[in-house]
Amino acid sequence: MSIILYGAPLSPFVRKADALLREKGAEFELESVNIMPMPDWFKEISPARRIPVLRDTSIGTEGPLGTIPDSSAICAYIEKKFPTPALYPSDPYAHGRAVWLEEYCDSELAGPIGMGIFRPIQFARFQGKEPDLETAKKTYAEKLPVPLDYLEGEIGNREFLVGDALSIADISLTCQLVQLELVAGPLDAHRWPGVAGLVERTTKRESFGPCIAISKKIVKQEPIDLRG
């Protein structure tokens, strides 16, 4: 197997690289890495101390040679290595917009979902504690609407965020919202119909099936309604 994706399936950033590789029909192996604590061999290939990291064994099998850290760098590499189907628009402006929206979802959407909702609920459960619903509800009500309103304006009535085909922007958005759904259920489709519709369509794609199934197995519990 020439491509190894190091990470954990519950990470939305690992999910992004996993879904992109599957959309490409590329053969790869997802190798689980427990980052709490992070093993020394992994620190050597993850200077930012984060998952995912990709290894292309046709380039290097040990140490940093052959590795790419960071989901955005990994996805850009996968696109070059497996050009079809294209998941970045070919038009320069559309390409720029798709990369911008990828970055926006990875930062502005990932922040409230990851630190403000997923961690207070799921990390508490992992530690055998009660979920911190106060933090999760406050984030859901106050912080989460900001990026969702922006993204709703970007998608409007269209099928995809950029152009007329699935792109890295749609994949990135969906990966973050899967994280939200795992602990808080589906998005309010009345308030954010464009975003909710895009996520519903994208999660039905074959490429998302395996990572969603394994994430649900890990989370186990039913989602909690954080509205109100």
Ligand SMILES: N[C@@H](CCC(=O)N[C@@H](CS)C(=O)NCC(=O)O)C(=O)O
């Ligand atoms: N910008 C990075 C973010 C990756 C990231 O934050 N990964 C989290 C898991 S979801 C992580 O490795 N966290 C380790 C830590 O916080 O110690 C990417 O896109 O890959």
